[in-house]
Amino acid sequence: MRKKLEDIKNRIKKAACVCGRDPETIRLVAVSKTMPADRVREAIEAGAAILGENYIQEAREKINTLLSYPVSWHFIGRLQTNKAKYAVKLFDLIHTVGTLKLAHELNKQAKKINKVQNILIQVNVGMEISKSGVYAKDAQSLIKDISCFENLSVKGLMTMPPFFNNPEKVRPYFSALCNLRDQIKKESMPNVSMNELSMGMTGDFEVAIEEGATLVRIGTAIFGKRN
Numbered sequence: 001m002r003k004k005l006e007d008i009k010n011r012i013k014k015a016a017c018v019c020g021r022d023p024e025t026i027r028l029v030a031v032s033k034t035m036p037a038d039r040v041r042e043a044i045e046a047g048a049a050i051l052g053e054n055y056i057q058e059a060r061e062k063i064n065t066l067l068s069y070p071v072s073w074h075f076i077g078r079l080q081t082n083k084a085k086y087a088v089k090l091f092d093l094i095h096t097v098g099t100l101k102l103a104h105e106l107n108k109q110a111k112k113i114n115k116v117q118n119i120l121i122q123v124n125v126g127m128e129i130s131k132s133g134v135y136a137k138d139a140q141s142l143i144k145d146i147s148c149f150e151n152l153s154v155k156g157l158m159t160m161p162p163f164f165n166n167p168e169k170v171r172p173y174f175s176a177l178c179n180l181r182d183q184i185k186k187e188s189m190p191n192v193s194m195n196e197l198s199m200g201m202t203g204d205f206e207v208a209i210e211e212g213a214t215l216v217r218i219g220t221a222i223f224g225k226r227n
C-alpha cells in the first residue's frame, strides 16, 4: 500500500512537471469505496489525506471507525436527495451535485447544522444517458441558481467522461471541462469560487493533470481491483 501510494504521488508530480504546473496544486483523493475500514486505515497511515467514498451508509461506518485520523472525506457517488442530511454531516466536499433540487436540499440541511457545505458541480461532458450531471450547456445557468444558496460554496466542477481504453481519447473531455470552468469563473458569482477541477481516475489521471485537474480520484491503483 505504501509503495503504491508513493508511486501514484510520484506519477502526479511527474505529470505536473511535464506541463509546467506546481505539483502542490494537485490533490489526491484516494477512492476507498467497497474497501473495509482496516484497508482505509492502512492507506491513511501510508499517507492518504483525502478519502473518496460513494455510498453514504458504508462511508458513515468507516468515518466513525476512523474518527481519530485528521483526514478529509469527500463524497463522489450518486447522492439521493433523502441522503443529503447525512452527506452534509459527513463530508468536507461533495463532488456530485448536478441538479437544483439536490443543491436546494443540501443548502437546507447545511443551514440546519450551521455549515457552509463545499460542493462541486458534476458535468456530464459526454452527454451519456447512463451518467449523472448537468449538461455543459446548462451548467452556467444551474450554478447561477445555486449561487443564491448561502450555505453552499461552489468550488468548481467534476466529471466522469466517457470510457475509453486509450486515455488520449478522453483528453478533449477534460479540456472542455477546464474551458467551461474558466468561462464560469469569469462571471464572478457570489458563493462560487471555481478553482477546482475534479477529473482523472486510475486509467487517465496524467492526461487529466495536463488538462488542469486539481483533484484526481484514484481507487484501483492504490487499493487494487474492487469486487
Ligand SMILES: *Cc1c(COP(=O)(O)O)cnc(C)c1O
Residues within 6 Å of the ligand: 031, 033, 054, 076, 077, 160, 201, 202, 203, 217, 218, 219, 220, 221
Ligand atoms: C470508483 C470511482 C473512481 C476511482 O476509479 P478507479 O478507476 O478505481 O481509480 C473515481 N471516481 C468516481 C466517481 C468513482 O466512482
